[in-house]
Amino acid sequence: MASFPAVLRSEWTKIRTVASTSWTLATTLLVTVGIGAGLCAVVNATFDNMPKPEQASFDATQMSFSGMILGQLAMLVFGAMVVGSEYGTGMIRTSLAAVPRRGGLLLGKVLVATALALVVGLATGFLSFFLGQALLGGHSTGLGGENVLRAVIGVGLYMALLAAFAIGASMMLRNSAASIALLIGFFLILPIVLSLVEATRKVAAYLPGQAGSAIMQTVPAAAGSDVPYGPWGGLGIMALWTLAAVIGGYLVLGKRDA
Incomplete structure (x- = not known):
């Protein structure tokens, strides 16, 4: 039976040597930085044309992270591929043979x-x-x-929770394509749909993506006056969602055959 440090080394080797996971991490950085930079340049050129209320509540820090809209999707794909690539190739059988304690295998991946x-x-x-x-x-x-340094560091914390959530979801579904489709719908489409209806708008605020992104805001008005939590509270809500996803992945991994 492999020791836990050996499990960690094995998971590091898997991620490092699979091209798809490396590319998704690089895409996360490039897309987020690139889109954020482009939008910042546009805002700087058109700032004087913005309505006065928007100028007053302008969050320069959060504007830098506007590329997260797409960058987070690349990170979700990364998390899904960490698990999905093993199920797709059948390598999960080898992994479970080497690490019979499935909880240890999942913990190492996470x-x-x-x-x-x-x-x-x-x-x-x-x-x-x-x-x-x-x-x-x-x-x-x-x-x-x-609050600027907190917001910048919050990007890293948010990304880490995204990856862990995606791993838990992918472990439950055991299929990369299905996991990615579900994650995109849950983080990108569902919040928009719920926000369109007054009765469900408050529900959208408690979804992991909506809540967790509060950590990247520095101007209170930017978060909306009706949001009942602050930056750390929002990140805490996302952490609970992530914990639930990982626990779900663990339960499915323990009950199903590879």
């Missing part, structure tokens, strides 16, 4: 993938911030501004 997502997320956060603020010109803020 720890390694989440650590990588955190590193990529932090790099994405700092690069997006500095490049975006440079392009915002006179409308920019500094890293020493109120």
